[in-house]
Amino acid sequence: xxxxxxLRIRGLSVQFATPxxxxxxxxxxxxxxxxxxxxxxxxESGSGKSATALSVFGLLDSPxxxxxGEIWLGETDLLxxxxxxxxxxxxxxxxxxxxxxxxxxxxxxxxxxQMVEAIRxxxxxxxxxxxxxxxxxxxxVGMPDPERLLRRYPFQISGGMCQRVMIALALVSGARLLIAxxxxxxxxxxxxxxxxxxLYRLRRERGLGILLIxxxxxxxxxxxxxxxVMKEGRIVEAADVYALFERPAHEYTRKLLDxxxxxxxxxxxxxxxxxx
Ligand SMILES: Nc1ncnc2c1ncn2[C@@H]1O[C@H](COP(=O)(O)OP(=O)(O)OP(=O)(O)O)[C@@H](O)[C@H]1O
Numbered sequence: 001x002x003x004x005x006x007l008r009i010r011g012l013s014v015q016f017a018t019p020x021x022x023x024x025x026x027x028x029x030x031x032x033x034x035x036x037x038x039x040x041x042x043x044e045s046g047s048g049k050s051a052t053a054l055s056v057f058g059l060l061d062s063p064x065x066x067x068x069g070e071i072w073l074g075e076t077d078l079l080x081x082x083x084x085x086x087x088x089x090x091x092x093x094x095x096x097x098x099x100x101x102x103x104x105x106x107x108x109x110x111x112x113x114q115m116v117e118a119i120r121x122x123x124x125x126x127x128x129x130x131x132x133x134x135x136x137x138x139x140x141v142g143m144p145d146p147e148r149l150l151r152r153y154p155f156q157i158s159g160g161m162c163q164r165v166m167i168a169l170a171l172v173s174g175a176r177l178l179i180a181x182x183x184x185x186x187x188x189x190x191x192x193x194x195x196x197x198x199l200y201r202l203r204r205e206r207g208l209g210i211l212l213i214x215x216x217x218x219x220x221x222x223x224x225x226x227x228x229v230m231k232e233g234r235i236v237e238a239a240d241v242y243a244l245f246e247r248p249a250h251e252y253t254r255k256l257l258d259x260x261x262x263x264x265x266x267x268x269x270x271x272x273x274x275x276x
Pocket of ligand 1: 016023043046051215
């Protein structure tokens with residue numbers, strides 16, 4: 001049962017079969033993403049963050065598999081779904097944006113074609129209506145000339161624009177859960193800020209639940225509500241964002257905070273810079 005949480009992961013273990021034996025990338029991890037909440041998942045490289053996210057989408061690389069646990073999206077345990085059923089949920093109820101958005105879009109199809117197809121996969125509308133919906137959605141995520149954008153190919157637009165297209169794609173299908181894996185890493189500072197604004201707005205205005213995977217603690221301080229810290233496949237700390245910065249409980253979290261970019265910023269300073 002889900003108890004009103006949008007995403008509820010319980011006891012997830014992910015293993016990768018290797019010639020040297022099974023590598024346990026995720027070990028009995030549990031986490032919740034309630035609606036209208038930005039939940040950050042942080043931890044060093046290799047700690048299992050992406051493996052956790054990919055499990056939700058059933059997109060683990062083939063030697064990898066979710067060996068145990070439950071992943072509830074609403075009232076459905078995604079780990080019990082057939083691949084076809086999971087694919088349908090992927091487009092409709094949940095969306096994912098990646099660090100390298102150009103690779104998440106199909107390089108040989110125009111943005112318009114991809115959006116129209118995504119819309120028509122989930123709604124009974126004509127091509128023309130789908131195109132209008134796409135234009136409206138792109139305008140809503142701040143794209144200046146949506147009509148023109150629809151005629152372009154992914155390689156003809158910037159990384160920041162690709163991110164917005166991905167978000168627009170997620171939204172046209174009515175997704176309630178967005179998983180963003182290092183979404184700002186490849187962007188310059190201005191585009192980073194725009195993307196964070198966008199995520200924040202989606203949470204507030206649309207009530208989206210967002211699982212944000214990042215190693216940028218500045219981003220966490222700015223927009224996250226709740227934080228999970230992962231180390232060697234385990235969730236070692238779970239706390240409200242203010243509590244985490246003020247009183248990190250776990251030794252590892254303290255080290256992580258000390259070693260990263262927040263240095264002089266007190267929790268209060270970080271908090272005062274937050275969106276309202
Ligand atoms: N294809 C694979 N084959 C074997 N092991 C893998 C594979 N992919 C990931 N792993 C293992 O899973 C562990 C977790 O990887 P994962 O990518 O989830 O970490 P991460 O926290 O997302 O790191 P990063 O921040 O670098 O993306 C790694 O330690 C790695 O050893």
